[in-house]
Amino acid sequence: MRQRAARDQQRLDSGAVTSPKDLENLQREITSLAKRQGDLEDVVLEVMERRESAQERVAELTERVASVQTRIDEATGRRDAAFEEIDAETASVTKEREVVAGSVPADLLKLYDKLREQQGGIGAAKLYQRTCQGCRQELAITDINEIRAAAPDTVVRCENCRRILVRTSDSGL
Numbered sequence: 503m504r505q506r507a508a509r510d511q512q513r514l515d516s517g518a519v520t521s522p523k524d525l526e527n528l529q530r531e532i533t534s535l536a537k538r539q540g541d542l543e544d545v546v547l548e549v550m551e552r553r554e555s556a557q558e559r560v561a562e563l564t565e566r567v568a569s570v571q572t573r574i575d576e577a578t579g580r581r582d583a584a585f586e587e588i589d590a591e592t593a594s595v596t597k598e599r600e601v602v603a604g605s606v607p608a609d610l611l612k613l614y615d616k617l618r619e620q621q622g623g624i625g626a627a628k629l630y631q632r633t634c635q636g637c638r639q640e641l642a643i644t645d646i647n648e649i650r651a652a653a654p655d656t657v658v659r660c661e662n663c664r665r666i667l668v669r670t671s672d673s674g675l
């Protein structure tokens with residue numbers, strides 16, 4: 503378009519066009535081309551502005567993605583560390599249990615496992631101040647008397663929940 507306008511201007515300046523009508527047409531075309539060029543330049547400016555704002559948005563979103571990714575990485579790291587801790591604790595507790603279970607007579611262990619299954623995972627409970635810590639019931643005085651009279655290696659059980667009772671110095675006997 504610029505070339506065409508320049509060519510028209512050249513023809514106009516050269517004096518080759520002499521007819522007033524042709525001159526007028528040429529002048530009109532030059533004016534119209536200048537106006538279209540102006541319009542197109544406005545469009546180009548607008549497109550450039552929009553591209554700039556889109557680039558800013560892209561940069562902003564890229565930054566946010568990076569920040570979220572950092573948080574994901576941190577959380578994943580913490581989760582993995584927690585998994586490792588849990589695994590180590592499980593291994594250690596499992597080993598401890600094996601050692602303890604190895605020292606318990608087979609029939610008592612069998613009873614304990616059966617009770618544990620029946621009683622929501624707790625097969626034995628501490629007797630604390632005459633109260634079974636498994637079912638939280640205070641034992642009747644007759645049961646306390648029986649437990650008091652029982653030999654230390656006798657397996658005593660809660661009359662209420664049937665769990666194995668573990669006697670200690672806090673048992674209130």
Ligand SMILES: [Zn+2]
Pocket residue numbers: 634635636637638639660661662663664665
């Ligand atoms: Zn009980």
